């Protein structure tokens with residue numbers, strides 16, 4: 001039984017504190033749905049969960065171990081699907097999937113690609129190059145990547161964008177099957193995806209009001225001379 005949790009997370013993007021005091025916990029078979037207004041920090045949280053950026057404070061743990069301790073292990077167990085489909089325009093759909101599988105060191109790659117193409121109903125597009133795909137077909141190809149190779153954690157940022165109603169239903173079914181195999185899925189969406197009883201994490205509940213953010217900036221500025229004094233002392237020693 002796997003356990004994925006975050007405690008007291010604060011996220012800084014650029015110079016802006018996006019959210020603070022955010023905690024969550026998920027176990028094998030769980031689904032966590034992120035929601036919140038535009039800019040609330042759903043993508044940012046997914047990037048923290050993927051280990052692509054570090055939280056400003058707080059930590060993320062997999063089976064009790066901080067994911068920052070072994071990023072390679074965390075990347076190996078995680079499939080992260082961001083906003084960008086990252087489909088190479090000059091490669092065919094099959095070659096895109098093959099490249100991805102090779103990068104992840106997937107064994108028995110060709111049958112795995114066939115299964116993913118079938119699951120996403122894009123087998124007929126296998127020989128089409130990326131540049132000729134519609135946005136929905138690109139999204140399905142990106143989702144097919146998630147099915148290639150073993151993973152314990154799916155992090156899906158707006159997976160339904162560009163998908164028609166039928167594809168959304170198929171995605172919900174793939175999520176159900178993944179959960180049935182003990183996977184944990186965290187996803188953001190602005191539309192209703194038919195996923196059974198997800199835990200809902202509303203990022204609006206963790207927004208840091210501008211006034212608090214400004215106070216924090218003042219604190220940081222006040223701290224700066226102290227830090228400078230400390231580092232010049234350190235240099236003198």
Ligand SMILES: Nc1ncnc2c1ncn2[C@@H]1O[C@H](COP(=O)(O)OP(=O)(O)OP(=O)(O)O)[C@@H](O)[C@H]1O
Nearest residue numbers: 013014015018036037038039040041042043044045
């Ligand atoms: N690369 C970046 N550099 C600086 N600030 C960023 C960056 N990316 C996002 N932000 C800021 O971080 C905040 C959170 O953005 P994020 O994309 O995580 O929100 P979101 O909830 O996913 O939004 P949406 O629903 O519009 O996709 C926003 O205020 C945004 O302007």
